[in-house]
Amino acid sequence: MFSNSSKYAIKAVLFLAVHSHENHRIMVKDIAKPINVPQAYLAKLLQALSRHNIISSKKGPKGGFYLSEENNQHTLMDVISVIDGDDRFNTCLLSLEKCNANKPCPLHDLASPSRSIFLKSLSENTIKNFSRQIEKGEVFLPL
Amino acid sequence: MFSNSSKYAIKAVLFLAVHSHENHRIMVKDIAKPINVPQAYLAKLLQALSRHNIISSKKGPKGGFYLSEENNQHTLMDVISVIDGDDRFNTCLLSLEKCNANKPCPLHDLASPSRSIFLKSLSENTIKNFSRQIEKGEVFLPL
DNA sequence: TTTAAAATATGACAAAAATCATATTTAGGA
DNA sequence: TCCTAAATATGATTTTTGTCATATTTTAAA
Ligand code: FES
Ligand code: FES
Numbered sequence A, B: 001m002f003s004n005s006s007k008y009a010i011k012a013v014l015f016l017a018v019h020s021h022e023n024h025r026i027m028v029k030d031i032a033k034p035i036n037v038p039q040a041y042l043a044k045l046l047q048a049l050s051r052h053n054i055i056s057s058k059k060g061p062k063g064g065f066y067l068s069e070e071n072n073q074h075t076l077m078d079v080i081s082v083i084d085g086d087d088r089f090n091t092c093l094l095s096l097e098k099c100n101a102n103k104p105c106p107l108h109d110l111a112s113p114s115r116s117i118f119l120k121s122l123s124e125n126t127i128k129n130f131s132r133q134i135e136k137g138e139v140f141l142p143l
Numbered sequence C: 001t002t003t004a005a006a007a008t009a010t011g012a013c014a015a016a017a018a019t020c021a022t023a024t025t026t027a028g029g030a
Numbered sequence D: 001t002c003c004t005a006a007a008t009a010t011g012a013t014t015t016t017t018g019t020c021a022t023a024t025t026t027t028a029a030a
Helices: A006-018 A027-035 A040-049 A075-082 A109-126 A126-137 B005-017 B029-033 B039-051 B074-086 B107-125 B127-135
Strands: A056-058 A065-068 B056-060 B065-068
Touching: A006 A027, A006 A040, A006 A126, A006 B056, A027 A040, A027 B039, A040 A056, A040 A075, A040 B065, A056 B074, A065 B065, A075 B029, A109 B107, A126 B107, B005 B029, B005 B039, B029 B065, B039 B056, B074 B107
Parallel strands: none
Antiparallel strands: A056 A065, B056 B065
16 A cells, blocks of 8 residues: 555654654654664655655764654645645556546445545644544554 | 456457457457557566466467456456556555555645545456446547 | 466566754854 | 664665566477
């Protein structure tokens, strides 16, 4: 469903959402460890996110990554788009040219309803929203 | 969601379901062409499916692949299991050790309901079932 | 019984995804 | 100003996935 890279990126962003602030930045190694992701690889992912303004960063001593208030308004779909590109979810399950309801493949009706509900929540819930759920203890961040 | 290999395998099996019989076997090249899959690659996939008794085959002249009545009772999940292995769908979206409702990751509640509905239909609908839908013109097999 | 048509087995090769390594740039603090 | 701590840029390596090629086995039909 998600690429490994996306999973890592999502975990990292949610971790930052909960633990970082404008003036409390966290460096790669202190993110990589708790979310259990190879540090050098995560660094690359975070750099890509930063380049696309999904997360913020500061170089040098006392530097690190963090989420600004603006960053917090992004969605997980934004994260996925940066890491995996845009059309991972807009294609037919069997790679039919154009997935549509008029000429559905055998899996379309099976998958499409639940799929669109899921995608909708991915692209409508803000990061902030997720971090609130985590803080309330409704959901949990994995090791 | 599905690997490329699974997509190919599913397309081929559904093609066989509609076009083959016990005594009308179809050879690889006549499957590969219409479903638009590299022939040599498809051959490998079909051989794997045949080895696991998901589809049937006969060697030699007039030979080829086909679905027996028994084969028709299998599910697409069976196909996927042979090609991609078993635990592609039984894992947490964020690769949490054990995906459960007690300690859900942030995506669990978002995805889990729709996901289980989808998986259920994959493992409960028989191939036969799908081919009926295709024959009725309710759904379509892609090129 | 020979021939040719098919699947099967096996492995080489290519492309993509994931991982690791290292040199460069920026900025805080002594 | 200089040193050091951090991100950044770049690219090499490894692993997985997808693709291609070829020799072997089976079997129908002449
Ligand atoms: S047509 Fe295949 S998923 Fe929509
Ligand atoms: S805990 Fe992550 S999907 Fe269930």
